[in-house]
Amino acid sequence: MSASLTHRKQLDIAKIRNDFEILSENANGRPLVYLDNAATSQKPRQVLEAVDAFYLHANANVHRGVHFLSQKATTKYDAAREKIQTLLGARGPEEIILTKGCTEGINLVATCMSSPNSPLGSSERRQPYLGVGDEILLSNMEHHSNIVPWQLAATRVGATVKVIPITDSGEIDLDAYRALLKSGKVKVVGIVHVSNSLGTVNPVREMARLAHEAGAIVIVDGAQGGPHLRVNVQDLDADFYTLSCHKLYAPTGVGVLYGKKQLLEGFPPYHGGGDMVRTVSFEETTFAPLPAKFEAGTPNVAGVIGLGAAIDYLASLGAGETLAARLDSAFEKIHARERELTEYAMGRMAEIPGLRLTGTAPGKAGIISFVLESVHPHDIGTILDGEGIAIRAGHHCCMPLMARLGVPATARASLAFYNTTEEIDALVQGVYKVKDMFDREAAPAARR
């Protein structure tokens, strides 16, 4: 292991790997090498125990009962929301909307922006925020979940989706972005914080500043930002920020939508149902204040409590008096660890003849996509799987990006702080095996 990994402020990886029991499993008879963290991360024991403890000792519906268990469940649930507020640096818990995933968060925003807002029973009818001829700017590297909801919204109101181009290294073309903003018609900018295909960390703060100058609202897809970066929505000045919590060491089925209070208050409700209302009659229904207004129906209580435990777990990797301070210190270590791993992996992968890295932006996160000259990514995926190595092969829900890169698909290894340089070595060995099988010319001497 390189000397720089033995840094004073380092994570105790052996201890951490014990918390993630699944990392010691075998896959296809080989020790599992899990490099598909961008698809979903593994969950530490502490998260699973919190979910178990909820079902074993506190299970009840939330916000509805006067009884003991319901209050216990509600307390845990509300506490989780406050932890999320701290994680994202939001002004208050009412700016944290719990969803079932990043996808739902973006759909909520796109739907509300393209729907008229008319308090039920009143004759007042406000036009949708988006209207005919308005422009929605989305980068060429967006995930389908930050494209399709906007296409649906644009169709609803007669707006247009325009593409912010990217450079060959996989970075936003900021000059082109500035030029697009000059049209005077841009109402929304959608940008992925960290690209799930390229690993690029986008200059979100700068992009938000420019968008605001042009009078547009910014929604940041933080599905991959949350796990890798210490996010502060106020510092970024994002109007909306979404998380996909199963990628953040929490259970599946939970997402977060952060939104500026004033914007969320101006939105019509998204889903109607229980919990999101103040009073209901057939003549007039009034809505609950934030965040309940956007949380119709029974939420994923256990999942949200699991998310609270995941935030606590991350914080436990750092030190400090407050949750915010512990998260600051934990993410400093996580970031340092992931940087080391990423640089090591990028270096070793770049040595492989015939391998092209897609996404080489400086300072990128640990998401390493590549293509081999003569082997389709699916075959790479299957052969690596035979070696116990889990990567993803495909278009990563980024078909417009694949078209831009001129490839049908890529192979992608995505790292988490619990990965090791040995696992990266296994990946590199595995790629050489793939090459051996497919191009007989590949000189075995090229192998380490």
Place this chain on the structure above:
Amino acid sequence: MNSDLRELYQEVILDHNRSPRNRKRLDQPTSQAEGHNPLCGDNVTVYLHSDGGMVTDVAFEGNGCAISTASASLMTEAVKGKSLAEAESLFREFQKMVTTPGEDASHPELGDLEVLAGVRDYPVRIKCATLPWHTLHAAISGVNEKVSTE
């Protein structure tokens, strides 16, 4: 190398992947169809030339994984010169072979296509092998439609 993988990526498959047969566009095909695998984004176009119910020429274009490329290549060799009905019956037999798990029965009627039998142990890859066949089937159905309107 994992021995099961050798079973999947047999030499014949690797060879057809390296140098696919009949990978070209046909001028004036009787019909053509496009196939798409949403999982991996792979596309294949099958061109069919038929005359009097016989496959007189067949070719494909597209970029896919080794399994789908080899399957398309082997398919064109298998159905050329056969009747449309025989091609359809090969499709059914092929599909049965790759979707019946653990089946070790031999399939002499499938000839070279049997090298793809290993796919049945890789559920996520079965579609790669059957995509060209589904596309051929669509092309043949197109012919039938045309035939019926004549």
